[in-house]
Amino acid sequence: MALMQISEPGQSPAPHQRKRAVGIDLGTSNSLVASFLNGSVQTLADENGQHLLPSVVRYGESGDVVVGDVALAKAGDDAPNTLMSIKRLMGRSYADVQSAAVLSPYTLVDCGEEMVKVETRAGQISPVQVSAEILKSLAARAEQTLGGELDGAVITVPAYFDDAQRQATKDAAKLAGLKVLRLLNEPTAAAVAYGLDEKEEGVIVVFDLGGGTFDVSVLQMTKGVFEVLSTGGDSALGGDDFDEAIANWFMGDEYPELSSGQRRRLLTACKQAKEVLGDPACREAGIVLDGNEKVLTREELDKLLDPLIDRTIRACRRALRDAKLSTDEVLNVVMVGGSTRALRVRERVAEWFGRQPLTDLDPDKVVALGAASQAEQLVGNRSGDEVLLLDVIPLSLGIETMGGLTEKVIHRNTTIPVAMAQEFTTFKDGQTAMAIHVVQGERELVEDCRSLARFELQGIPPMVAGAARIMVTFQVDADGLLQVSAREETTGAESRVQVKPSYGLSEGDIADMLKASWASAGEDKEARALREQQVEAEALLQALSAALLADGEALLSEEEQRELLAEMETLHNERESGSAASIARQIEVLGKASEVFAARRMDASIKQALAGRRVDDL
Amino acid sequence: MRAGVSSDTMSDYNPAENFFVLMGLPQQYSVDLAALTARYRELQSAMHPDRHVTASERERLLAVQKSSQINEAYEVLRSPTRRAAYLLTLAGVDSDMSSTTFRDPEFLMQQISLREELSELSQAADPEAALDQFYQDVDAALAQHRDQFARCYDGADYNAAREAYAKLQFLDKLRYEAEQQENELLDY
Numbered sequence: 001m002a003l004m005q006i007s008e009p010g011q012s013p014a015p016h017q018r019k020r021a022v023g024i025d026l027g028t029s030n031s032l033v034a035s036f037l038n039g040s041v042q043t044l045a046d047e048n049g050q051h052l053l054p055s056v057v058r059y060g061e062s063g064d065v066v067v068g069d070v071a072l073a074k075a076g077d078d079a080p081n082t083l084m085s086i087k088r089l090m091g092r093s094y095a096d097v098q099s100a101a102v103l104s105p106y107t108l109v110d111c112g113e114e115m116v117k118v119e120t121r122a123g124q125i126s127p128v129q130v131s132a133e134i135l136k137s138l139a140a141r142a143e144q145t146l147g148g149e150l151d152g153a154v155i156t157v158p159a160y161f162d163d164a165q166r167q168a169t170k171d172a173a174k175l176a177g178l179k180v181l182r183l184l185n186e187p188t189a190a191a192v193a194y195g196l197d198e199k200e201e202g203v204i205v206v207f208d209l210g211g212g213t214f215d216v217s218v219l220q221m222t223k224g225v226f227e228v229l230s231t232g233g234d235s236a237l238g239g240d241d242f243d244e245a246i247a248n249w250f251m252g253d254e255y256p257e258l259s260s261g262q263r264r265r266l267l268t269a270c271k272q273a274k275e276v277l278g279d280p281a282c283r284e285a286g287i288v289l290d291g292n293e294k295v296l297t298r299e300e301l302d303k304l305l306d307p308l309i310d311r312t313i314r315a316c317r318r319a320l321r322d323a324k325l326s327t328d329e330v331l332n333v334v335m336v337g338g339s340t341r342a343l344r345v346r347e348r349v350a351e352w353f354g355r356q357p358l359t360d361l362d363p364d365k366v367v368a369l370g371a372a373s374q375a376e377q378l379v380g381n382r383s384g385d386e387v388l389l390l391d392v393i394p395l396s397l398g399i400e401t402m403g404g405l406t407e408k409v410i411h412r413n414t415t416i417p418v419a420m421a422q423e424f425t426t427f428k429d430g431q432t433a434m435a436i437h438v439v440q441g442e443r444e445l446v447e448d449c450r451s452l453a454r455f456e457l458q459g460i461p462p463m464v465a466g467a468a469r470i471m472v473t474f475q476v477d478a479d480g481l482l483q484v485s486a487r488e489e490t491t492g493a494e495s496r497v498q499v500k501p502s503y504g505l506s507e508g509d510i511a512d513m514l515k516a517s518w519a520s521a522g523e524d525k526e527a528r529a530l531r532e533q534q535v536e537a538e539a540l541l542q543a544l545s546a547a548l549l550a551d552g553e554a555l556l557s558e559e560e561q562r563e564l565l566a567e568m569e570t571l572h573n574e575r576e577s578g579s580a581a582s583i584a585r586q587i588e589v590l591g592k593a594s595e596v597f598a599a600r601r602m603d604a605s606i607k608q609a610l611a612g613r614r615v616d617d618l
Numbered sequence: 619m620r621a622g623v624s625s626d627t628m629s630d631y632n633p634a635e636n637f638f639v640l641m642g643l644p645q646q647y648s649v650d651l652a653a654l655t656a657r658y659r660e661l662q663s664a665m666h667p668d669r670h671v672t673a674s675e676r677e678r679l680l681a682v683q684k685s686s687q688i689n690e691a692y693e694v695l696r697s698p699t700r701r702a703a704y705l706l707t708l709a710g711v712d713s714d715m716s717s718t719t720f721r722d723p724e725f726l727m728q729q730i731s732l733r734e735e736l737s738e739l740s741q742a743a744d745p746e747a748a749l750d751q752f753y754q755d756v757d758a759a760l761a762q763h764r765d766q767f768a769r770c771y772d773g774a775d776y777n778a779a780r781e782a783y784a785k786l787q788f789l790d791k792l793r794y795e796a797e798q799q800e801n802e803l804l805d806y
Binding site: 152181182222223224225227318378379380388389390414415416417418419420475476477478539540542543544546547591594595598599601602605606608609 | 640659660661662663664665666667668669671672673674675676677680681682683684685686687689690692693801
């Protein structure tokens with residue numbers, strides 16, 4: 001008699017088939033990786049028991065690259081080659097970084113419209129490469145802990161990240177060899193982390209105050225659906241400003257001029273005093289600079305912080321207004337970010353919202369925990385208690401029109417994915433090409449918005465002015481990334497669209513970086529390419545097998561099933577013995593062969609969703 | 619100018635699918651918002667790309683398109699003004715009113731009075747209270763013209779419905795301008 005396998009509901013009956021999925025919080029100062037382990041979602045520690053990985057990368061004398069505390073230890077001696085706070089440079093041009101006054105001790109390379117680079121002893125390094133090093137380090141930690149290669153990762157980004165910053169993050173993951181299941185907004189991840197056990201319904205506000213930025217999001221949670229209703233914030237407000245305010249109070253009139261070294265020591269002392277007063281039992285904390293002490297009382301601290309907290313409350317008011325809600329409709333306020341440890345912040349938030357904010361989870365870890373929980377679900381390890389995250393686009397997408405004005409195509413706070421089609425026409429007889437400039441931002445003038453892409457529609461059939469109808473489709477996917485396609489409608493001619501991202505990397509750039517990283521790791525390029533195609537083939541075969549098992553008989557004729565199975569068989573054989581190129585070709589063939597099946601499955605899902613509803617209505 | 623999602627690769631995909639059919643609602647101006655929202659969540663629970671992460675690339679692409687279409691249908695049907703425009707389009711009536719002039723003296727008076735109210739907002743003794751009053755007045759006018767649209771549309775008087783829609787657009791614009799003022803006022 002066969003032994004019966006007993007498993008808890010919701011758990012996979014075959015643990016060896018569990019996929020390894022992680023959530024990664026790629027932060028400005030610190031990064032974290034979390035996963036489902038021993039029955040719960042938790043952040044993973046390195047061999048020294050440290051969970052937080054300082055987001056610091058150092059390019060060493062002997063060509064070595066180190067990440068984290070080891071790199072941080074050298075920050076003082078080797079500043080130009082020790083890169084910190086690199087997240088601020090992601091998807092940013094030299095000019096952006098200058099105007100945003102991002103302080104950095106290293107030499108930035110002006111790459112014009114393209115993403116800024118950093119000059120190091122290892123050459124000019126892109127922020128994408130630096131982020132990839134951090135991701136690789138976290139992935140290695142996770143592989144060590146989970147015992148094998150990762151199947152996928154959810155990586156979090158600030159909700160206000162624009163297209164260029166998101167694309168840069170995704171490129172970094174690609175460079176690190178990670179399969180990105182989803183780019184998830186940090187506040188959404190935090191809400192998920194708290195929402196896990198509480199099957200409540202209602203409005204959740206995520207209040208995220210980090211070192212340098214403030215971010216507020218309003219979410220609606222209904223039956224496992226998390227809908228982001230609005231986002232807002234202040235990209236230049238955080239705990240660093242708290243420290244500044246305390247430092248200015250300390251200096252008063254007594255210290256008009258401080259050297260940069262003194263100032264740094266003072267800021268550190270202020271930060272410590274602030275942290276001491278994060279303990280409700282403490283009423284005062286001393287701040288010492290070069291032997292001079294001043295005592296900071298809680299009352300004084302509150303007075304210093306209040307004007308800064310006012311700004312966070314104002315952003316909350318706006319976010320609620322955007323969501324068309326009032327404070328008494330808010331069910332819970334979730335606190336994220338180290339700066340929410342300041343008691344005054346908690347007090348003021350509680351006072352304004354009329355309820356105590358949730359602080360049970362470590363505000364530094366909550367984002368990674370939520371990301372891991374979502375990764376676990378997306379990779380297919382959990383079913384039943386699934387949640388669905390409906391995010392919004394944080395900034396409007398528009399196109400440049402006459403006179404340098406923007407016309408919004410997709411408005412901020414629109415739920416993604418979203419597609420909008422816009423019709424254009426020619427203004428000259430016989431015109432065969434047209435330039436389109438896509439921008440992101442809220443301002444009316446193009447020059448005040450972020451330039452995302454300039455591209456040219458070519459091959460428009462020559463017609464009289466105004467006769468051509470060019471339909472340009474802007475598609476934003478669930479990660480918040482934009483894709484543009486165009487078609488001439490009157491003749492059906494497909495226009496060739498060249499999208500040149502202003503700040504992103506081209507596919508060529510990424511290929512070059514990948515090659516460079518393989519070379520440095522001593523990897524064989526051919527072997528790596530073959531392995532990648534094999535993995536892709538396997539993923540496609542698995543997806544199709546599962547689909548056939550579920551819907552094959554219902555949606556395909558016997559003939560159609562046979563044809564599909566034959567192509568799958570071919571790919572299976574190619575995977576075993578073919579080359580990278582031949583596997584890629586067969587993946588393409590099988591992809592095409594499965595198109596009809598895919599479309600029918602989608603329609604069936606819709607019908608099923610509708611049918612389910614009708615039954616409910618009865 | 620607006621169109622549905624375009625699709626380059628899928629033959630089965632129907633960009634022109636009626637949003638009311640997609641959302642399982644009767645094709646009329648009055649919409650049961652609770653039913654719309656419930657349907658929306660159910661459809662997204664089935665179609666969102668997150669539900670198809672491990673599927674083949676084609677299915678993932680389709681999921682992005684379908685999910686986008688569901689989002690658009692929800693946005694259009696949820697907004698009273700966009701819903702009106704969409705119904706006019708379905709009825710084959712051009713909803714572009716940019717060149718229309720109103721010959722309705724009552725509406726013109728309403729316009730002038732609201733415009734005045736708006737321009738005096740920043741000088742009001744209590745600007746926030748003045749703003750709230752203004753929103754109330756605009757919203758009352760909006761409600762009035764939405765009723766008018768519904769009556770005309772359901773009675774198949776599309777010309778009158780079209781004019782009511784143009785008034786909705788006008789009032790929306792006023793509301794938007796007030797919101798811009800509020801931004802400045804509250805220093806967002």
